[in-house]
Amino acid sequence: MTRLLVDGISFQLNDTDIARVWCSVLEQLAQAGRFEIYFLDRGNAPEIDGIQYIPFPRNLFAHNPADSMLIQRICDHYAIDVFTSTYYTSPMHTPMLLVVHDMIPELFNFDLSQRIWMEKDAAISYAQRYLCVSENTRRDLLALYPEIPSEMATMAHCGIDEVVFRQRNASAIANFQTKHALERPYFLFVGSRAQHGGYENSDLFFEALARIQKADFDILYVGGEHEVRQHILDTLPKGVCCNMLELTDDELALAYGGALALVYPFLYEGFAMPIIEAMASGCPVITTGHGSLAEAADDAALLIDGESVEEMHQALMRIQDTVLRETLRT
Incomplete structure (x- = not known):
């Protein structure tokens, strides 16, 4: 052997x-x-x-x-x-x-x-x-x-644990949201928001959020840095709250299941695990077509070029449409 x-x-x-x-x-x-x-x-x-x-x-x-x-x-x-x-x-x-x-x-x-x-x-x-x-x-x-x-x-593409990352029932998602006081719809951001060489591209997301005049949603950060930079908080639409959680894989699957969308604006990734985890959990995805991101998302995500703030802004607005979200879930 x-x-x-x-x-x-x-x-x-x-x-x-x-x-x-x-x-x-x-x-x-x-x-x-x-x-x-x-x-x-x-x-x-x-x-x-x-x-x-x-x-x-x-x-x-x-x-x-x-x-x-x-x-x-x-x-x-x-x-x-x-x-x-x-x-x-x-x-x-x-x-x-x-x-x-x-x-x-x-x-x-x-x-x-x-x-x-x-x-x-x-x-x-x-x-x-x-x-x-x-x-x-x-x-x-x-x-x-x-x-x-x-x-x-x-x-060889990375796989996921299909026992964990799968579509959950509405009551399990609701219990998760109640436990963590997630009272409004939320966009999910997983991983680092730091700008190491700019490839995370998180500023595109925050700049697009700043263009939204009236927002009936919050933001949930999972993993990454433990604080949100103050200048970002200062530019968020009025009433938008930033929630930060450290979750188990099982809880993360529930967070995916309850999100408006996973926002993953990276300009490069080796193979973006959050994208395939989100899709397996029934979560719509907004990401770019750069690097392996389109390879991971295939045709099941809302793809943007990763450079236009206005395009990201429009994607955040479009993804709130129930019909589009259901199409991307399936």
């Missing part, structure tokens, strides 16, 4: 989206029984039957060679056949499959001299096979690293 070593670094980093994907992947791998799975536990590891956990030092992103050498010692000790990482760490000579989620830092002017991105570059240069979460990510990877043979990079 093939011996697989997985570095659980994304759980240490508490990267919620990536860690959630990996938790599902690990559960499926363990159930399949085709691998003898070993897991480097750097902290916050999920408890999954059928996996052997190995306590491992936290990665401080300050000693890449030492970290890789220690990974290799584990590979040698357990006679590992294949290594993979939940983020961007690598061994010294054990064969590696690298899962590539996106090329955002490389395309949006991040400081690539930061150690974490240097480790990503090292992992890409070292790996022998690549699994990209969207065709768009695969194209970007091959464009940025033309030395990688195209046949060595494959694509």
Whole structure:
């Protein structure tokens, strides 16, 4: 049986989206029984039957060679056949499959001299096979690293837990809304609102909201930053409230189910999990056609160009039409 070593670094980093994907992947791998799975536990590891956990030092992103050498010692000790990482760490000579989620830092002017991105570059240069979460990510990877043979990079879309992300009944949604004092219709915004290189594009949403003269809705933020910038609060239409919640996946599915729409104005994503979660939960989606976003949404979302404030404003108004929302739900 093939011996697989997985570095659980994304759980240490508490990267919620990536860690959630990996938790599902690990559960499926363990159930399949085709691998003898070993897991480097750097902290916050999920408890999954059928996996052997190995306590491992936290990665401080300050000693890449030492970290890789220690990974290799584990590979040698357990006679590992294949290594993979939940983020961007690598061994010294054990064969590696690298899962590539996106090329955002490389395309949006991040400081690539930061150690974490240097480790990503090292992992890409070292790996022998690549699994990209969207065709768009695969194209970007091959464009940025033309030395990688195209046949060595494959694509597989991320899936969702259909037991959790599904359309809920009206009473369950109403109970959720009552519990969290969501008394009016609301637009849902999931994830970071920070402007790292501008790819989140959240300002487009807020600028469009400012154009609405009379608003009978609120905004629900799930995840991301713990505060809304004051200058944004100052521009919101009169009476609009911003609610911020940290939710379990089950609660998030209910939040999707009760929303007017998920607003996801990003200009780039590796593969936008909130979009497919929302659609599976019966939530209309407003997003852009950039990167893998159209790939994720297909023809089941209200697509905008991501640059026009007026177009976003019109989308926010249109999505409140009951007929359009029902069309997008189905």
